[in-house]
Amino acid sequence: MILAGIIMAEAAAIYGDKNAAQSQSYGPESRGGASKSEVIISEQDIDYPKATSIDCMLALTQEACTKYHDDVKKDGILLVDSTYVTDIPDGDFKVISEPIIETARDELGKIITANIISLGMIAELTEVVTRESIEQAVLSRVPPAFLELNKKALAVGFDHAARHK
Amino acid sequence: MILAGIIMAEAAAIYGDKNAAQSQSYGPESRGGASKSEVIISEQDIDYPKATSIDCMLALTQEACTKYHDDVKKDGILLVDSTYVTDIPDGDFKVISEPIIETARDELGKIITANIISLGMIAELTEVVTRESIEQAVLSRVPPAFLELNKKALAVGFDHAARHK
Numbered sequence: 001m002i003l004a005g006i007i008m009a010e011a012a013a014i015y016g017d018k019n020a021a022q023s024q025s026y027g028p029e030s031r032g033g034a035s036k037s038e039v040i041i042s043e044q045d046i047d048y049p050k051a052t053s054i055d056c057m058l059a060l061t062q063e064a065c066t067k068y069h070d071d072v073k074k075d076g077i078l079l080v081d082s083t084y085v086t087d088i089p090d091g092d093f094k095v096i097s098e099p100i101i102e103t104a105r106d107e108l109g110k111i112i113t114a115n116i117i118s119l120g121m122i123a124e125l126t127e128v129v130t131r132e133s134i135e136q137a138v139l140s141r142v143p144p145a146f147l148e149l150n151k152k153a154l155a156v157g158f159d160h161a162a163r164h165k
Numbered sequence: 166m167i168l169a170g171i172i173m174a175e176a177a178a179i180y181g182d183k184n185a186a187q188s189q190s191y192g193p194e195s196r197g198g199a200s201k202s203e204v205i206i207s208e209q210d211i212d213y214p215k216a217t218s219i220d221c222m223l224a225l226t227q228e229a230c231t232k233y234h235d236d237v238k239k240d241g242i243l244l245v246d247s248t249y250v251t252d253i254p255d256g257d258f259k260v261i262s263e264p265i266i267e268t269a270r271d272e273l274g275k276i277i278t279a280n281i282i283s284l285g286m287i288a289e290l291t292e293v294v295t296r297e298s299i300e301q302a303v304l305s306r307v308p309p310a311f312l313e314l315n316k317k318a319l320a321v322g323f324d325h326a327a328r329h330k
Contacts, residue, residue: 002171006189013191023188023214024171026178049188050214 001060003141004115005037008122011129011137012041018129021049036068041128056126058118059085060101069093077125079118096125096164103156113153116142120157125165131158166225168306169280170202173287176294176302177206183294186214201233206293221291223283224250225266234258242290244283261290261329268321278318281307285322290330296323 002024009020021040038051053073059065060081066089072078074092082097098121104114116138123134135154142150167189174187186205203216218238224230225246231254237243239257247262263286269279281303288299300319307315 006167009189009191020191021188022191023186024174025211025214026174026185026187027210045192046190048213048215049190 001058001115001118002037004119005039007119007137007141008039008129008134009041010141011123011133012039015133015136016129018043019046021046023049036064055128056122058122060114060118061085062087065089079121079125096121096161098160103160104153107156108149108153110149113149116150116153117157117160120154121161122157124158124161166223166280166283167202169284170204172284172302172306173204173294173299174206175306176288176298177204180298180301181294183208184211186211188214201229220293221287223287225279225283226250227252230254244286244290261286261326263325268325269318272321273314273318275314278314281315281318282322282325285319286326287322289323289326 005022009022012018013020019042022038024035024037026035040046040049040051052071054071054076055073056077056079057068057072058079059068062085065080065085069078069089069091072091072093076093077096078093079096080088081100083099083102085097088095088097100117101111101114104117105111119134119138123129123131135151138150138154139147170187174185177183178185184207188203190201205211205214205216217236219236219241220238221242221244222233222237223244224233227250230245230250234243234254234256237256237258241258242261243258244261245253246265248264248267250262253260253262265282266276266279269282270276284299284303288294288296300316303315303319304312
């Protein structure tokens, strides 16, 4: 999922015309516990590279959802994997629950595509980058042998997200 | 080199017992120009995930060196690639100039190993992570077919750095 964060930042800053900052935080909890990858995208300079009020959060595990959902801003989006996140927290955000991991395994045949499906969903839901920018960024970061698979994963993400708009 | 930053952070926080934050900043200049990857390692919590006073900077291009060397702290280390950085800036830091890219190409046979050679050098020069932690972190992040190549690249980095200690 770190790679997904990097691709989103590059879609905005290299293939789009915005600024971006992307970060990972590792604490003692990173040894097997929840860890976090963040992306900030702005038309202005980014002074403080840490996300404090989140437009869209993706949580693939219950632990991550429980631990971090408080940072989602009012009317933001909390996207969760419906298989692994069953205890949905209350809050002034829109919850979108989709079987992302299951879709990666069953529709794409590779669990590893879950990050690219997620990227497609987030791009479509937030509209912070264009479909063209995110596709260029994905294709520049994945091995040549997997271009078609990842293009398809992205399209599946766009489709699943479009149902919620 | 983003991957090198991620591996350094994971060496400290997952394979060592420290906290780490790792970030990339992308501005309009990222389109072909200088871009920057940062790692902060601390025994305390990391509140501000942006490096402001740098213990060790690696610059592979003259542009990056010229643009960012001011952030290296007093008695810090400025590590540069001797082939591409020929105009060494003045400052209260120790300059170490090594043909990193050339070593990757000639000793390892693959330019892509320059990032792992660099990691070995930085680990050895700063001693911020142990040789064991950085090796575990490298081996967990590279494809199985390239384990031996990367292990060798890391060892070459240790060796080249040890000459400067």
